[in-house]
Amino acid sequence: MxxxxxxxxxxxxxxxxxxxxxxxxxxxxxxxxxxxxxxxxxxxxxxxxxxxxxxxxxxxxxxxxxxxxxxxxxxxxxxxxxxxxxxxxxxxxxxxxxxxxxSIADLPSDTPYPLFLEELESAIGDALAQLPEKSQQIFRLKKFEDKTTREIAEMLAMPERTVEYHYTQAARTLKILLSGFLSLLIWLFSSSTF
Structure with missing residues (x-):
């Protein structure tokens, strides 16, 4: 001791x-x-x-x-x-x-926030379009339709590991493709004036 x-x-x-x-x-x-x-x-x-x-x-x-x-x-x-x-x-x-x-929720109603939402949706759509079709489909099911990996695997008749692989690849690619846009958005919302 x-x-x-x-x-x-x-x-x-x-x-x-x-x-x-x-x-x-x-x-x-x-x-x-x-x-x-x-x-x-x-x-x-x-x-x-x-x-x-x-x-x-x-x-x-x-x-x-x-x-x-x-x-x-x-x-x-x-x-x-x-x-x-x-x-x-x-x-x-x-x-x-x-x-x-x-703090964005506290913005006055005349701010161009809906414009940012439209731009974000457009940027996500453009980035998704650059993915392979299967990765797009799996990403949309998981993120937009809230499906589990198991549910997606059953729907698409593929192993869960394959679904995980496609989702991971899609998420990594989207992160890279959207990094500039998201950085700009964070910078805009962190500044005190619009």
């Missing part, structure tokens, strides 16, 4: 720090924090370009690490921390995107 209190001069490896952390040793938590905070912050900032969001993401991660220290089963501390930051960055983007989209 490891010593209950840590001397700040002793460098313990991650496995030892995790063992002590599971035993509710606050010194081990402090060492983990000191060892990884800056790297995690830099990683979050690289992805968000937002000082406050990056600090909040890393702070919340360490709060969760401390609160769940007894139940967490971590094999590789470094990987766990960086994957957690990556997931929190994704969540951050989801929240900010939803907030922007929610």
């Amino acid at each position: 490891l010593i209950a209190t840590l001397d700040t001069h002793i460098d313990l490896d991650d496995a030892q720090l995790l063992t002590l952390l599971n035993e509710q040793n606050s010194d081990s938590f402090a060492q983990i924090f000191q060892k990884y905070w800056q790297e995690l912050y830099d990683f979050a900032y690289l992805k968000t370009q937002d000082v406050d969001a990056s600090e909040e993401i890393v702070q919340e991660l360490f709060v969760q690490l401390w609160e769940k220290r007894k139940t967490l089963r971590i094999a590789n501390l470094r990987s766990y921390l960086f994957v957690s930051v990556k997931n929190r960055v994704i969540d951050h983007y989801r929240q900010t995107t939803h907030a922007r989209l929610d």
Whole structure:
């Protein structure tokens, strides 16, 4: 068993720090924090370009690490921390995107929002037209008609893996084809004036 209190001069490896952390040793938590905070912050900032969001993401991660220290089963501390930051960055983007989209609902009725909808529908239609016919059909069934992979496979008499493949390929292609349009839309809605 490891010593209950840590001397700040002793460098313990991650496995030892995790063992002590599971035993509710606050010194081990402090060492983990000191060892990884800056790297995690830099990683979050690289992805968000937002000082406050990056600090909040890393702070919340360490709060969760401390609160769940007894139940967490971590094999590789470094990987766990960086994957957690990556997931929190994704969540951050989801929240900010939803907030922007929610603010669209508050627009006055004389804004050209329906025009953007028409342009978006047109861009999606044009992008879909560039896909192979089978991929188009599967994408439309899954996204527009809300069919499950199993239902689509039964309808088209093909294996579920084939349906998944076509859908994945279609989604990747559409993401690339629509990336410029969607970036422009996000930029337009993020600006304070129209």
